[in-house]
């Protein structure tokens with residue numbers, strides 16, 4: 001399948017990076033909302049507003065962007081035969097971390113939605129750093145390819 005994208009290769013790479021930007025925007029903004037949401041009173045107008053914002057951000061931006069990032073990324077992986085590349089193995093390892101973090105964000109959103117939040121504002125501030133660190137590593141592996 002090497003080169004199967006032909007002329008579309010760079011368009012697919014552009015789509016990959018556009019989807020990455022939208023996915024990371026959601027991954028960096030959601031925990032910020034959780035910080036403020038965990039500081040607000042359950043059932044308050046503020047809390048109900050955060051529920052709507054979190055549901056829309058996750059369902060209409062973060063989830064679709066993740067799916068497009070994977071679809072374009074896998075197409076690129078087949079096109080350039082990245083499977084045996086150590087930089088790609090490192091990238092996939094950090095991507096597993098990003099997926100686990102994404103799943104945790106979705107689970108916490110569901111807890112907030114039924115007023116069952118279990119974590120402190122400080123916890124969500126710390127969790128905000130996780131996708132940042134993973135993203136920095138992934139971009140360095142994808143661009144610099146240090147090994």
Ligand code: HEM
Nearest residue numbers: 013020069070073074076077080082095135138139142143
């Ligand atoms: C979700 C699964 C992902 C897969 C399967 C994937 C796969 C790939 C592959 C195979 C390439 C190389 C294309 C080439 O050599 O031309 C690539 C490029 C790139 N990826 Fe991903 N990627 C994924 C997620 C991400 C994420 C989350 C980020 C950033 C946080 C990212 C950032 C980049 C960048 C910046 C490039 C361009 C590198 C260059 O200029 O060659 N990717 N991706």
